[in-house]
Amino acid sequence: MAAGFDIVNPIARVSSADAALASPPKRIGQVEGLRIGLLDNGMPHAADFLTHLGAAFERRYRTPILMRRKGFTARGAEPQIIDEMASCDAVVTGFGV
Amino acid sequence: MVGQGFEKAARSYAKAYKLAQPRLLLLDDTLAHQGGEALAAMAAASIERVIAEWAGKGAAPREGTPSAGGDWTAHLRIEGDLLDANRVLLERGLTDGLPVIPPLPGLVERFVAASGRDGGEVIARLMPLMGDITVERIAANAVMAGCRPDVMPVLVTVVQAMAAEEYRINHVITTAHTLFPLVVVGGPIAREIGMSDGRDLSAEGWRPNATIARAVRLIMYNCMSLPGVHGATCQGHFGKIADALAENLEQSPWPPIHVEMGYRASDNVVTVMSVEPPQMVDDTSALSAQGVLANFGAQMATSGNRPVFGPTQHMLIFGPAHANKVAQGGFDRKLIRRFIYEVYRIPVHQFPPESRERWSAWKKTLYATNTMEHATMPVVEDIDDILIMVHGGAGPNSFFAPGINNHRSVTRKIE
Structure with a gap:
């Protein structure tokens, strides 16, 4: 075979790759008074960790906490839960924990 | 987090x-x-x-961010020979580590033609990559895997099946769980493309099985996941490449599995199911159907595996000897399910208390009180979630392939 040849790219092209990425989220300068959402993804002990995290935020910064658990670990959260999280100023959720 | x-x-x-x-x-x-x-x-x-x-002052990434495909090109230029092509593809994370056949344009065109579809047809866009899984991309990965062109309709249908929400491909791709796709090909096409039903031990006989399985995995790597991001499996397992089977209908006492699902025997059908590494069911001594089934049941009725925590399907892959012994005892698929569901149950007291938080909500309602410690629970939440097929040759062996909770098998007709 001659030196140098083309092969078909086996990678699927992301046709929307050129689409603009979402604007970076606003940076949060002050934590006091923030409404914090905690989304339990259902993985082992995620709820316990987030509960402790929420308690730590409440103690130190007097932040109201909204905690919810989605129905299935391997599926996106239910729309009403997403809406509730979106109403918060900042959210923590789990991935692969 | x-x-x-x-x-x-x-x-x-x-x-x-x-x-x-x-x-x-x-x-x-x-x-x-x-x-x-x-x-x-x-x-x-x-x-x-x-x-x-x-505050936007977080730590720098510990691992490089994979390319999202903004610099994608339809072809890759290889300087050198076929070995160089293998090296480049391996270095880019586009293979399973085994040698591949470089997807030369002429070869890919033959595979596209064999699909009966246009190369640019988008079959699916799947998480997390959300790339265009075109017929041409499927063909390129099929060439790499060493497939013959006539398996293209099977591969296209597998991708269609994986697009079903209940298959949960996004979780299959990224989970630490050792899962792989079990592909069952039913209908005349299985014989037409030369798939083994488990008896033929020659390399030629198993080539379609092995290469279909391998192509499915490569398509997952290259068309559904970002290059180099192949999941975070806690324990790697070579069987994770995939598995592609056809039923041994000549020696099976029951109708094809796809007929039980509502298809005609003459329909060409693909079933894809995420399973854990199968466990062998090795029985040489049972003299009754119940004795054979006892081995399946005992392996399934365990508290030590995650699938039991939620709605899960399991696949029982009967070798012909076991299948016929069970059938001679009066068992069809329905009665096998009833036997295992009723007789082989998991004692509640075997579950460590701290693991019970993972139970389905209804299980907690039913069993999570002290008065229920002597109760038993079934191995599946829905009795019909025990799937049964026949595969293999002579010998007293079968397989139990555990599914994973909250994932469903998907069956599609090959169009």
């Missing part, structure tokens, strides 16, 4: 969702097996890092 080993996958999801700058709290461990004070300490230590991420 991202568990250890999941950073690349998390960033690939962020790209798929068009998040400009994902704010990631990278944990040095997973939360599994942590409890009480350890979790409280982890949380307390994490709070300032969370605030730093929200």
